[in-house]
Amino acid sequence: MADWLFDLGNSRLKFAPMHDDGNVGDVFAVAHDGERFASLALEALPASITHAHVASVAAAPLRESLLATLHARGAAVALAATERRCAGVEVAYEEPGQLGVDRFLALLAAHARGGDRLVVGVGTALTIDLVDRDGSHHGGRIAPSPTLMRETLHARASQLPSTGGDYREFAGDTADALASGCIGAALALVERSLREAGRRLGHPAGLLLHGGGAGELAPHFPHAVQAPGLVLEGLACWARERRDR
Secondary structure, eight states: EEEEEEESSSSSEEEBBBBBTTTOOEEEEEOOOOOOOOOTTTSOOOOOEEEEEEOOOOOOOHHHHHHHHHHHTOOEEEEEOOEEETTTOOOOOGGGGGGGGGHHHHHHHHHHOSSSSSEEEEEEEEEEEOOTTTSSSEEEEEEOHHHHHHHHHHHHHTSSOOOOOOOOOOOHHHHHHHHHHHHHHHHHHHHHHHHHHHHHSEEEOEEESTTTTTTHHHHGGGTTOOOTTTTHHHHHHHHHHHHHH
C-alpha cells in the first residue's frame, strides 16, 4: 500500500493505509511523550510510502521528526490544513485557520457519514462541534477533557490522585468523587450541546464520539456512535478532495 494517512496528536501518532477507493485500512498507533518519539518508535512506519497525507496538532519537533522519516522513505508529503470549504463542509469560524485541523477533519468525516452530527472529540481537550446534513458547521466548544482535569487537580493538590476511581452519581470516596466530577463535567457539556443542537436544528442530532477518552463517555450515551478513526477518515476525505481538484 503506497498511500498512507498520518494523524499526529498530543499523545499518539495514528496511521493507516488509504485504499484505492479512498477508504481507510487498519489503524496502527505509536505513543510519544508530547516532545519526542521513543527510540526506534518510528521504525514501525511503513518502509515504502508513495504519498503521505499528514494531519498534526503536535509540537513542532515531533512534526518535523515525522516528516523527516516520511521523506526518508521516499514519500511525497501533503500536510493538511483547515479550509473554509472542503468536501461539502463549510466552516463557521470567521477565521478558519483558528479551527484545529483535527476538528476540521472530524467534521469532514462526520459529514461524509451523512445526517446531522454532534462531533465530540475526547483527547487532551474535549471538543464539541455541530455539523448539519447540508455540511454547514454551526461552531463548537473546547474544554479540558476528564483526563486533563484530573491531571491539573493533581498538579495543584498532589494529595488528589490523578487516576483511579469509578463514576458514581454520588461517590463515597475521593477517587470515585474525582472520577465522577471530571467525567460528569464532560457529560453535562455534551448533554447541553445535544439539547442546543436539537433546538437549533428542530430535531435531534446524532452523536459521534472519537479520541482516546471516548470510552469513558460512551456508556452514558447508548445511542452514540464511537468512531476511533474519525480524524483519519476525514484526512482521507481531504486527500480525495485535493486529488480531484
